[in-house]
Structures are given as C-alpha cells and as structure tokens.
Amino acid sequence: MSILPRGHLVALLSAALLPASAMAAATCEVIPDSMTEFPASVGKPEYRKELLPAHDVRLTVTVGADGRATEVAVESSEDPEPARRSALLWRYQCQGKQGGVAEWVLHHPAQQCQLNITSKNYNPPRYPPKTFRAGVQGQVLLGLQPQGDRQLARKVYIAKSSGSEALDQAALEAGRKWSFDCSGPVDGTEPAQDVPITFALN
Template sequence: MSSILSGLLALLVMAGAPALAGDGVDPTAAGEAVLTLRVDGQLTIDPEGRVSEYRVEGSLDPAVAGMLQRAVPAWRFKPILVDGKPAIATSPMRITLAAEEMAEGYRVKVDNVVFWPNTPEQHAAAEASRLAHPDMRVAGEAPRPRVRILSKTMRPPVYPPEMMQAGVEGIVLLSLRLHPDGSVAEAFASQSSLLNVKGRPEILDRGRIMLERNAATAAKRWRFTVLAEDAATLAPGDLTVRVPVEYSLGPMAKGGSLAGQWRHEFRGPNRPAPWLPPEEATRVRVSDLSARDILAGSSPFELSDRSVIGKAL
C-alpha cells in the first residue's frame, strides 16, 4: 500500500495541474475515508406509503441483515397515485450502508437509498409500467413529463497512465445536462472516490480530481437519444443523466457486482449540479452506482422522511 501511495505521489507531482475554470471540477473539495456496502433488493409499499414487504438479494452478514430488518419496515413513503388513486407499488431498491470505526467495533448507518432499476429485466419492467400507467405520479406532486433517455455513443475515457501505473482505482459520478438532440450541454463531476487505497488526504484528493477531470472531458463527446413528445420543452432536470465512470484494474473491470461486499473509499463531497434544484441535485451518490448504470428522470418512490439517511442502524 505504501509503495502504491508513493508512486501516486510521484506521478501526480509530474502530471498534476490545477483544474480548469468551468470544467465541472472543484480542486478544493476535500475527501474522507469511509467503508461502504451495497444491498440490492426490492420493496413494496401499500396505498398509505407504508412498507408492506421487502427482500434483499444474495447473502448478508447476519448482523447487517438484522439491522435492516429493524429499520426498513419503519420507513414511510409518499403514496403513489395510479389513475388518481393511491395504489400498491413495487420498486427495485439499493441501500448503501457506511461504517465508521469506533472504540468498540463499527457504527453502521444508512448512507443512501435509491429506487432505480439496476438490471435489464428491471428496466424492461419499469418501462412496461410507465406505458401501462402513463399518469402514475407521487401524491401531492405534479406529474413529470414522459421522457426516456438512452445511451447512444459513450466511448469510455482512457485510464490515466499515471494512475494505472500507480495501481489506483476509482469511480466518478457525472451529472450530465443534455441538449434535446442528445448531445451533452454540461458535464459536472458530482462526486468521486478512490477505492481501496489509504494515505495522505491531500495526495488522494489530487488523484480524485485527476479522475474527475478525465471523466468530464470524455463525457462531453458522448451522445444520447432523448425520447419525448416535445423534447424542446423539457426542463434541465428532465434532460439530466447521472452516469458513473469506473477506473478499475481488478474483477470490477470485468463487470462484477459490488453488492454485499464492504469496500474502502476515499470519497469526496457530493456537490450539486448547478442547474438542478438543491433537493434533487444530491439524491444520488457515487457509492450507489456501478458501471453501466445510467439514471435519468426521477423515481416515483420517494421517502416522506429523509432523516433516515445518515441515521445509525
């Protein structure tokens, strides 16, 4: 580990440069070390927004499973309306947990929870539901425009040679604002992490920033397909896509799953994309997504009390 860090320091000194103005990267953003674990599953709510059923995929440590068993049934959601009436609704669920080392063991909290499809089958089911119930919406909120965004050309960025030589892996969460024609209007690095590496924070932050700049530069050349009745009238939030960019040398480079595995992250702050309302801008975090996940639009599943995020289990 120390040799990796020393190599990273030497290479960053040679290759490092201050972030350019307007490139969607904040060179002053400081990171922190955190252990994270993802739990994938499914959740069903009743017409009143109470959790009626949930399940998780794969096996979990019994202590973690017990914590979730106590916490998840108490969550409350804004009811989902179908044809104007509250309905039973089911959604894929991904919970991200974070662990903080204490004097005696670890303190585990809910780092975030998102309700977007994660597999091709879930994407197909979500699209079928949208077609069957075009007026499905969150109670108390105006319906969002029907828009679907698909990837068209997404050439991945080149792994920075200096980072590859140092054996440093990472992930960058990009927020992209699209033009109605599917080209990228703005590319903003919302958050980034270096994976499974420890060392001096100022060195690791420079590594994160290098990956953020690399990913944002590549994304400006990407193209998407925007499917909507009138794409020219869509608001910036409806034309926003969140894309994780992974830099991996190990099993994750072959598309492996992170679900159920603790990993060490040196993670930067979650910064809001400037064109989004504050309440929407930071709902998704870098620890929540894997390569090939593309999040567009919004999920009808919405916690009525978001104080569960950050709460110890």
C-alpha cells in the first residue's frame, strides 16, 4: 500500500471538506452547431419599432452534466430575456463530465430586418381541428431568422414550446410563410426574432 506524503494528504482532505460552490467549476464552451440550429435572438418584433443597433451581450451559463444550461445570467444594454432564452436552447461541452460554467461575450450585429406584418396577417396559424375539439390551448414562442434575397424566414424553430406538438407544428407551418422587410440581402449573421403565437378557444 502506497502512502501519500503529508502535504498531499492534507490537500486532499481539505478539498474533500470544501463545499461544492467553493471548488473551481470546470470551463465549458457552447457547441457552435447548436447556435446554428437556434440562432441568437434579439426579441419579439413590434410593428414600426426601430431596429436594434449592434450591441454585446455578456453571458454566464451554468451547465449541467448533460451539457444543458441550468442557469443563465445576462448583462446587456438591451432586453436580456431573448439572450437568456437562446442560451437555454444551446448545448455545451465541458471539461470532465460534471458540468461547469461557460462565460463569453456574444456580439449582435445591427438588425436589418423587420417582420412584415401583412405577410403574418395573411398567413395566420391554423388551429389544428383535433386539438381544438380536444380543448387544448397554449402559447408557442416561434424563433425566426431571415435569410436570402426573398427575406423569408429560412430558419424557423420553436424557441419555447406550448407543450402540444400539434400547436407547435401549426406555428412552424405559419412561420415558414412569413417574410421580412430588410435593407438588403442578409446572411446567417442577422439576429433572430421571437414571435409569440397564442392558441385560445375564445
């Protein structure tokens, strides 16, 4: 049986007695593919609202052992909620298998596109008949990122589920038909926007 030197033994015992919060958390990084799947959002669109200028968002994300965010702290000159929702959707890779903390500054370029309200009004979400008859209600938060010359929402995703797969799917189908008014062709750097869609029986 090997015997540890006294100094090493004391260090090990001290570490064992420390609370988990006092130990250094493992460093984590966001997985780029997950950010591509769920583009960083700048918020809910409002008709005739001024487009947001370029700005930075400082994120501190606590990551669980499964690589998912469990807590998100945001520092931003703009509404922090869209960044927090986005960070909760992303996946992370940490040193070791116990989770950790990811810290970085996310840069949002100046917003160039605004949702075309007419296209939204002409293509409203359709309440699925079976879901309606079953009395299922809910709200979907739909994420939209415009891309390309036609400025359609090339990237459409569920930023927050209603809890009903049928309602989520109905929202996705509608969102794919909506268009944006942009100052010119845009690429994948254009910030995404969140659009709330409510399915109610009354």
